[in-house]
Amino acid sequence: MKLQLPGQSLVLLIGPSGSGRSTLASRHFPPTDVLSESSGSTSPEATLHADVAARLARGAFTVIDGVPLSAESRKRWMALAREHHVPLVAVVLDLPEALLLERNRLRPGTSARGLRNQVQQLQNALRSLPKEGFKHIHVLTPEAVDAVEFERQRVPSHRQDEHGPFDIIGDIHGCFEELKALLTKLGYAVAPRADGARGFDVGVPAGRKVVFLGDLIDRGPGVTEVLRLVMGMVEAGTALCVPGNHEIKLLKKLRGKDVRVARGLAMTLEQLEREPPEFSGAVADFIEARSPHYVLDDGRLVVAHAGLKESMHGRDSTEMRDFALYGETTGEADAYGLPVRADWAEQYRGSAVVVYGHTSVPEAEWVHNTVCLDTGCVFGGKLTALRYPERELVSVPALREHWQSRKPLHPAP
Template sequence: MARRRAEAGAARPPVDRRDDAGPFDIIGDIHGCFDELVSLLKTLGYEVDPLPPGEGLGAARHPDGRRVIFVGDLTDRGPRNVDVLRLAMGMVASGTALAVCGNHDDKLRRYLAGNPVVLNQGLDLTAAELERTSQTFRDAALRLIEGMADYLWLDGGALMVVHAGLREEMFGTTSGEVRRFALYGDVTGEVDENGMPVRGDWARDYRGEATIVYGHTPMTRVRSVNRAICIDTGCVFGNALSAITWPEMRVMSVPAAERYRVARRPLEVPDTAEILPAETA
């Protein structure tokens, strides 16, 4: 496994990209669901190359120059974690995708850096796949995650993309507190009856002008409240993989091929008035 690296002190990638207006296709939590990712990209109009043999990186491009933004949690729990990494690595390297860091990505970063982590919550599956790859590939995967921003502030300030959430007063700032909120959301420090962290619904209190697109909290449908849009629709739990286009605000979804993992708590069901209708493949 990769050599140990320092946990603190590394510079984070820039988060202020307000000069970048897109257009973008923002994709929710993938969690190793490679087949559904390819299907969603094609539904969105991308040309997706077959993965090359061995450890070669994937490629996908849109004929109109659109770019993907991955909202974090690329791996864990699903069946093809390394293949998701290969495609994401190739797209980010070629400039056809951007990515923000999720809590699962950050834990994978620590694992790849040789720091002690508990192999649970699906990381055990990702680690088993990675053990069959070369050190060169694992180092490249580590660089991908190290290059992920905590959040991306885009399109003149009109769009914020983050994994778990962000308060308006945090926009444009960086700190340990901001990073924790961006990766984990409004956690209370308590756990529920399923042993899962209790999360406050920060979106209910959001009153900013920017649209925030985030994931992290699996929903049965894409949910929009106070310009905060959750696009994690629990693909790995057998529901769907979803994306939202910017600036058009079209929701696209593809159904999960199967339920790869049983959710420890039920997916959240948005109120009817909060559901954004999706076009399905």
């Protein structure tokens, strides 16, 4: 029995006295990864909290042995995990009361009445954990305790060993002809597949790799061609791709969720309907497999569709995913009825270069080591790439205005 644990997470071992938490911890985790909240701990509560916070701040996998069974105790660990954007995992040892009573018979300080109270608290916890925000809950019976193995998963965003050089391309929105022109200008060779299958063979110059910043779809005329090219390059290992908010909405629709189909998405669905049925399934699988952001080049480069604050680099949390996909808004609307974006880039002071798209700008400009590459190609602007590490911006003009934006790309002076 092999259980997957996120490689960067806070793991709580939960169980009554005598359930074997410490034995499980010593058998499966290095001692340096395990901290204790048991009553006999040499670390007072405040010190333990500070120690765990310091470990999570540097991204260290951390196990806490002996978490009290109260919801209040779990609540403070949930808050700490959210603060550091790491998943919180519950490993629950659910053993029969009779076995626990036998194990505790000779233990000092544990009465049968107290143990029965702990067993009841554990059953309450099992019902409550999903409502408390735990996304990873593993319940171990006596048989499972003996058979279990834990395997740490690589954090999907961690690609520090990829050094490029990269060509990072902003929001395409179905502008296939412009994408071909930009890739050609960057030195790539795009041609129909030699085997006659639908798709493209892309020749890559000098070992470079493309990074697509999401929003491949909607609004433009060549959505399926863009998808075939990007999916083919990712499969061939010559590209990376993060999803945009438009892909996530399409994924929900393709998976049967109830979503509002606006005109842009309707165009994508119409183009997909002209494809073989299995293509839509492949598109959904492709989107679902993408990481919301990547940390590349030994941490010197971060890519995300809508950007990412430094505290979220390389992390995995709901807040990180939402920021990477949608950015941050002030809660206000501008004169065009569009949400006002919070200027996170103006506050950014991180050492990593952050490259993103999502919000159309007339020109790609550097702001505190960040740059937005969405230059509104589908709105009649241009399609822009950043050559990294050269920091060279390369663009091609839109062939025409494919979609009229409510907000002008070049506002009147």
